[in-house]
Amino acid sequence: MSNKNMFKTRQLTVIGLLSAISIVLGLTGYGFIPLPIAKATIMHIPVIIGAILEGPIVGVAIGLIFGVFSIIQNIMSPNLLSFAYMNPLVSVLPRVLIGVTSYYAYTLIKAKNQSIKIGISAVVGTLTNTFGVLTMIYVLYAARYATAKHISAKAAAATIYGVAVTNGTCEAIISVLITIPVVLAVKKIIKR
Template sequence: MEKMVSLRGTGRFGVRQIAIIGMLSAISIILGLSGFGFIPLPTAKATIMQIPVIIGAILEGPVVGAMIGLIFGLFSIIQSLTAPTVLSFAFINPLVSVLPRVFIGITAYYAYKWTQSKYEGVRIGVSAVVGSFTNTFGVLTMIYVLYAAQFAAARGIDLDAAIQVIYGIALINGIPEAIIAAAISIPVVGAIKKRYKN
């Protein structure tokens, strides 16, 4: 039987952890490249690219989650350079595109660990909501802190209105993103955990 080395205890990568990092990172990148990582809603586009980070964190701990988030963030920089949008000036900064994505794995794992419930689905759902909000509010907060003036200029609004617009986007996008993340994560993580046990 292959010996698995858990990142939770030793900080070293086992074969399973490396495979999960690679597989879930690839899924996140494919979602971004294909456009399937964005779900159109009546008022916005909800992203699901944070879901592989959340799943990896719940299954294998915060270090694995952070590594998948790191790759997600680095992909975001590359995408901003190769297919620029009006906000690409912000996303080429790792403090905007990488740091919040690394924290998705950390907050999702500890939300799962610290949620007290006898129902596994509740723990997974809380983790998914926390991880998703970490992505949405983390990215937009860094944009506000570092690029409020440029954001206002790009949107054609007054600087004083930037905070309302940014956090308005956070709420409009963040709530459906969190709901979708929970709806997908609960059955997926549940199924994988059952497979682990078997």
């Protein structure tokens, strides 16, 4: 088997493993950490890890599977905002972009300290997810969101971006705390 084929096999393995982790987190509810103000998600972290370790294509593939799973989950177990999450522009596009932004944040940062590079990449990927999803909800469904939440249309932006800031901050901190040790451990194993 050539090195090129082994590399593709390794990438497929990483995609399958990290996608499965993301799906299990969603199915079991472990992908949501209850906080006093909201639920913080960690389902995007496998996308960030895959992008850092294997590149943007792997990150995009894991993000695509995460996004498609989000659509399926909202069809199977609808909630107040499922109308928005059934749209691929809301649930898939931002999740695909996590892999791109995480990878390029990691590669473009010139810090020598790996923990700093990984941490910044985790923050960028997390904010891509949080602000990407909520911005698409605002752009496509502001009025419908306001109706679902029983608020005025004028209050939709403040409410949506209030959630983005609150959740985004918590999710970024959690993402950094999980992503740094996982990526450093895997990189250490790969060097052997």
